[in-house]
Amino acid sequence: MMHYTGPTFRPPYEQNSLLLQVTSGCSHNACTFCSMYDEVPFRVSPIEEVEHDLAFVGRGRTLFKRVFLVNGDAFCLSYDRLMEIAELVHRYLPRVESIGGYASIGNVLAKSEQQLRELTQAGFADFNIGLESGLDDVLAFMNKGYTLAQAREALARLNAAGMPFNLNIITAAAGRGRCLEHAAANAAIVNEADPTLVFVSPLHVDPGARLEQLVADGAFEECTLGDYITEEIEFLKRLDVTDCVFFGLHVSNPVRVSGILPRDKDYLVGELEFGMTRFPQWQLDSVPAKGAEGRMVD
Numbered sequence: 277m278m279h280y281t282g283p284t285f286r287p288p289y290e291q292n293s294l295l296l297q298v299t300s301g302c303s304h305n306a307c308t309f310c311s312m313y314d315e316v317p318f319r320v321s322p323i324e325e326v327e328h329d330l331a332f333v334g335r336g337r338t339l340f341k342r343v344f345l346v347n348g349d350a351f352c353l354s355y356d357r358l359m360e361i362a363e364l365v366h367r368y369l370p371r372v373e374s375i376g377g378y379a380s381i382g383n384v385l386a387k388s389e390q391q392l393r394e395l396t397q398a399g400f401a402d403f404n405i406g407l408e409s410g411l412d413d414v415l416a417f418m419n420k421g422y423t424l425a426q427a428r429e430a431l432a433r434l435n436a437a438g439m440p441f442n443l444n445i446i447t448a449a450a451g452r453g454r455c456l457e458h459a460a461a462n463a464a465i466v467n468e469a470d471p472t473l474v475f476v477s478p479l480h481v482d483p484g485a486r487l488e489q490l491v492a493d494g495a496f497e498e499c500t501l502g503d504y505i506t507e508e509i510e511f512l513k514r515l516d517v518t519d520c521v522f523f524g525l526h527v528s529n530p531v532r533v534s535g536i537l538p539r540d541k542d543y544l545v546g547e548l549e550f551g552m553t554r555f556p557q558w559q560l561d562s563v564p565a566k567g568a569e570g571r572m573v574d
C-alpha cells in the first residue's frame with residue numbers, strides 16, 4: 277500500500293503521473309483563500325516511507341513516465357532530500373523521465389541557481405507554481421508570503437537554471453472592478469517568465485478559508501461570472517509567450533478552453549467570447565453560486 281495522508285491534490289494534466297507522497301499538508305498553509313490542508317499538519321515523509329512506496333510500485337509492470345510529488349508544496353524539501361528522492365525514483369522506476377510537484381515562489385528562492393540546475397539534471401521539471409497574481413497588493417491580501425519582486429527573481433532563477441515550469445494564475449483574485457488591471461499585470465509577469473504552461477482558473481473561496489469571512493464582512497467583493505470570463509479573455513489577448521500551453525480546463529472555469537500559444541490565441545479568444553454569449557445576462561452579472569463549478573458551456 278502507498279502512503280497518502282489527508283486530501284491529495286494534483287493538477288488535471290498530471291492524471292497519468294504517479295502521485296508520490298514526500299510531504300503531508302502544506303509548509304505555508306496560510307493563503308487567505310485556501311483551506312485545503314487545514315486538517316493536515318505539515319510533515320516531511322521519512323525517506324524510508326518514500327522508498328517503500330517506490331519499491332511497491334516498482335514491483336508491478338509499471339509504465340509511469342512521470343512522478344508528481346505530493347502534497348501542497350513538495351518543492352519545500354531541501355536540495356539534498358530532493359536529490360535523494362530522484363535517485364530512488366530512477367532506481368525503482370527506470371522509465372520515469374521527469375519529476376514534478378507543487379512549488380511555491382519561496383520554495384524556489386530557497387535554492388541556488390546551481391542547485392536548481394543540478395535538480396534539473398536529476399530529472400526535476402515542470403513544477404506547478406502557484407504564482408496566482410501579478411499585483412503586489414493582491415499577493416499581500418492573499419497572504420502568499422512573497423512579493424512580486426521576489427516572484428520575478430525566483431522565475432528568472434528557474435529560467436537561468438534551465439528548469440521548465442508551469443504557472444498558476446487565479447482570475448478575479450483582485451476582486452470586483454479590477455479585472456482589467458489584474459489581467460494586464462498577470463500577463464506582464466507571465467510574458468516575462470515565459471513558462472511551459474499557464475493554468476488559469478477563477479478564484480475559489482474554500483469553505484472555512486479566511487477569505488470566506490472577509491467576503492461575509494464585505495472586506496472583499498467577489499467578481500461576477502462575466503468578470504471571470506472577461507478577465508480571462510483580456511489576459512489571453514495580452515499574452516506574448518513563445519511556446520506555452522494555455523490550460524483553462526479546470527472544473528471551475530465557466531468556459532473551458534485549452535491550446536498552445538501563440539498558435540491558438542485567436543481561436544481561444546473566440547471560444548471564450550462565444551462561450552460568454554451562451555450565458556444569460558443575469559447569470560453573467562451574478563457571483564457564481566457556491567458549488568456551481570462544473571457547469572460547462574457546450
Ligand code: SF4
Nearest residue numbers: 302305306307310348
Ligand atoms: S494555496 Fe497552496 S501554498 Fe497556499 S495554503 Fe493552499 S496549498 Fe499552501
